[in-house]
Amino acid sequence: MEILVPVWPAVASARAATQRLRDVRGARIALVDDNLDIPFTTHLASLLSERHGAKIERLVKPSGTAPSPRELIDGAATAHAAIVGIGL
Amino acid sequence: MKLVSESLSLDDYDEAVELFFERGWTDGLPVVLPTRRRVEAMIAHVGRDPQESLGPVPPRGGEATIEKLAINAVMGGCRPEHFPVVLAAMEAMMDPAHNLNGVSQTTHMCVSLIIVNGPIARELGFNSRDGVFGNGYRSNAAVGRAARLALWNLGGAVPWDTDKSTLSHPGEYAFCIAEEEEDNPWPPLHVDRGCPPGSDAVTVFACEGPHSIFCYGTPEEMLHVLADSMCALGNNNMHVMGQTLVTLNPLNAEEFAKRGWSKGDVRHYLWEHARRSLSDVRACGVVHEQFRKMERDAGRYPLRYDLDNPTTRLPVTPTPEDIHIVVAGGRSYFGAVLPGWGGFGGFAVTRPIIRPAR
Numbered sequence: 001m002e003i004l005v006p007v008w009p010a011v012a013s014a015r016a017a018t019q020r021l022r023d024v025r026g027a028r029i030a031l032v033d034d035n036l037d038i039p040f041t042t043h044l045a046s047l048l049s050e051r052h053g054a055k056i057e058r059l060v061k062p063s064g065t066a067p068s069p070r071e072l073i074d075g076a077a078t079a080h081a082a083i084v085g086i087g088l
Numbered sequence: 089m090k091l092v093s094e095s096l097s098l099d100d101y102d103e104a105v106e107l108f109f110e111r112g113w114t115d116g117l118p119v120v121l122p123t124r125r126r127v128e129a130m131i132a133h134v135g136r137d138p139q140e141s142l143g144p145v146p147p148r149g150g151e152a153t154i155e156k157l158a159i160n161a162v163m164g165g166c167r168p169e170h171f172p173v174v175l176a177a178m179e180a181m182m183d184p185a186h187n188l189n190g191v192s193q194t195t196h197m198c199v200s201l202i203i204v205n206g207p208i209a210r211e212l213g214f215n216s217r218d219g220v221f222g223n224g225y226r227s228n229a230a231v232g233r234a235a236r237l238a239l240w241n242l243g244g245a246v247p248w249d250t251d252k253s254t255l256s257h258p259g260e261y262a263f264c265i266a267e268e269e270e271d272n273p274w275p276p277l278h279v280d281r282g283c284p285p286g287s288d289a290v291t292v293f294a295c296e297g298p299h300s301i302f303c304y305g306t307p308e309e310m311l312h313v314l315a316d317s318m319c320a321l322g323n324n325n326m327h328v329m330g331q332t333l334v335t336l337n338p339l340n341a342e343e344f345a346k347r348g349w350s351k352g353d354v355r356h357y358l359w360e361h362a363r364r365s366l367s368d369v370r371a372c373g374v375v376h377e378q379f380r381k382m383e384r385d386a387g388r389y390p391l392r393y394d395l396d397n398p399t400t401r402l403p404v405t406p407t408p409e410d411i412h413i414v415v416a417g418g419r420s421y422f423g424a425v426l427p428g429w430g431g432f433g434g435f436a437v438t439r440p441i442i443r444p445a446r
Contacts, residue, residue, distance in 0.1 A: 002124045003104055005094040006113050006159045006241040008150045035382040037375075062386045065190040065432035 021081050025053035030079035032072070034064035034086050041086050089128045091138055091155055108163075115233075115240050115261060119163035130158035133168030134175065135444050142175070143182050146189035148244030152178055157238055164234030164262075169212060170227060172441050174234045176290040177202045177264075180439040181235070187433025191294045192245035195252050196324060198294040198429040199259040201333070202232060203414060204266040205278035206288030208441055214266035217338075218418035221265060221298050232262030257297040265416055271338040272415040273345030280351070281438040288441035293412060294434025295333050298424035303336070307344050310423075311357050317425045318362035318404050318411075324430030325404040326364060327376045328383045329390075331435055332404055333426040334358065337417035351413050359408035367398035379430075388431040412436055 021027055029048060033041045041058075048054040057079060059072050068076075068084075076082040098104040104121050108114045120126070131138050131154055138155035145152050154175075161174045181188050181200050191200055204214050204227075215225035223229065239245045247253065253260075269276045278289035301317050303310045318325070318332060325332050336344075336354075344354055370377065383389040394400045404427075405411055417423075428434055 001098060001104070001121070003096045003098055004091065004122045004124060004127050004159050005096065006122060006156065006163060006237070008156070008242070009094065035385060036378065038378055038381070060385075063432065064382060065194060066187055067189060 024048060024081075027054055027080040029054045029056055030076035030082040031056050031058045032068065032076055032082060032084040032086070033058055033060045035061050036064040037086065044083075044086070089131065089138065091124070091127070093155060093159060095124065112246070113241055114163070115237060117233075117261065119237070120165050122159040122162040126162045127155070127158045130161055130166070130168050130171050131155065133444055134171055134442075142178055145182065145239060145243035147193055147250045148242070150242035150244065152182065152238065152242055156242055157234075160237040160241055161230075161234040164232075164237050165226065165230035166234050167230075170231050170234070172443055173204060173208065173212070173227075173231050173290060174238075176439045176441040177231065177235050177292060178238060180290055180292040180437040181239075183437040183439075185433075185435050186292060186294065186437045187435070188239075188243070190433045191429065192239060192243055193250050193252055194429060194432065195254045196429050196432075197253055197255050197257050197296050198434050199257060199263050199297075200235070200292045200294045200434065201259065201426065202235060202264040203277060203291045203293070204231070204264065204441075205269065205276050205283070205291070206441065207286065208288040208443070209266035209269070214264075216266035216268040216416050217271075220416040221424070228264045228266070229262050232259075232264030235264070236260060236262060259297060265414075267414050268338055268416050271342075271419070273341055274351040274415065277412065277414050278438055281436070283438060283440060288443065289438050290441055291436055291438040293331065293333055293426075293428065293436040295426035295428050298335065298426050301423045301425055302421060303340055303423040304421040307347050307349050307354075310340060310343070311354065311361065314423065314425065315358050315361040318358060318427070319364050321364065321369065321372055323404065323427040324432075325427050326369060326402070327372070328379050328430035328432065329388070329404065329406050329410070330430040330432065331410040331412060331428045333412045333414065333428070335414050335416055335424040335426065337420055337423060338415055339419040340423055341415045352408075355408045355411045355413060358411055359403055359405065362404050363401040365398065366393075366395060366400040366402060369402055370398070383431040386431070
């Protein structure tokens with residue numbers, strides 16, 4: 001008997017970063033805030049900037065439970081690195 | 089019929105069934121094997137282009153083509169006449185208002201419930217009466233499972249992977265009911281939501297499993313216990329509003345109607361009385377406060393509630409219309425409350441069921 005496959009063929013996985021950061025000092029880092037654990041995210045931002053000298057650009061998602069708006073992703077993409085997925 | 093799916097040639101039934109487990113193509117139960125003949129019959133019934141797509145199914149984004157949905161519908165146990173219901177349910181779930189991406193991946197326990205309305209429910213033998221959320225009826229089980237398998241195989245909503253539900257509930261296998269429309273004094277759900285009377289429609293709403301409510305007596309007595317059950321502090325609704333579902337059995341509904349209560353009256357009463365004080369809600373902790381802030385920032389938490397005054401009485405939904413009421417089940421003493429995911433999504437979406445042209 002001929003059985004049809006219920007899934008699509010697997011596609012290529014996410015691309016590797018083109019250039020990894022050697023040091024966060026002086027780097028512009030987009031911190032994508034899921035708007036869920038605000039004190040934690042604030043603490044992380046201050047650690048990165050005050051202790052490690054990074055320049056933090058905090059981008060706040062309207063909702064932590066839905067994908068980021070396109071303009072937020074485009075904004076994060078202009079930084080040297082982005083930190084995403086800060087939930088609870 | 090030109091189909092594009094990869095196919096396998098297998099002669100042994102047992103081997104074929106086991107292959108679906110080995111490849112991760114099933115939800116933990118055996119499936120009906122999607123043979124070409126069965127899949128073609130499914131597609132032929134709706135008369136649509138097999139490569140027409142309803143869109144990418146989140147979170148993984150596999151295209152929900154008619155062909156792939158037909159394969160999964162066969163696997164779930166559907167007959168061709170069930171397929172229009174499956175398609176309507178998928179269209180509803182994939183509406184952005186439902187936030188299926190979030191529903192499929194949240195740590196919360198919500199699952200998208202499929203509610204079938206219209207003459208098609210009776211014609212296809214959907215259960216709307218005793219044991220409506222339970223087993224025993226092919227249409228409820230097969231349509232419910234077909235949709236879940238599509239989310240599994242096309243959306244990749246798999247536990248320990250993208251599906252982060254902490255505990256989930258058995259509706260992950262199949263979660264589909266029909267509303268009782270004959271033994272019901274009120275207009276059915278889909279008519280409340282704008283569909284013409286006598287039409288066929290599906291409504292999806294992401295919610296917890298049914299919480300039994302001992303609900304019997306005068307309207308005021310029934311409402312007293314329903315309101316108390318709806319505003320339990322463990323509900324997301326109590327912290328970030330959203331939507332909730334109340335299921336009344338036909339005897340409950342009849343009692344309300346005999347005493348002059350419309351469905352809207354019941355909804356308004358519950359909205360006014362299913363409330364907790366801010367001090368009660370705040371006692372749950374700072375994390376809950378943060379969620380409220382996020383919802384307020386997102387414009388989903390009404391500004392009219394003073395979140396600095398501990399005596400403020402907070403409702404479970406932003407408006408009475410966010411309390412959905414369905415009549416289903418046996419004529420008895422029990423109703424059910426099915427809280428939603430809160431303001432984060434899973435909101436009710438209704439789509440017409442398109443019957444094939446004859």
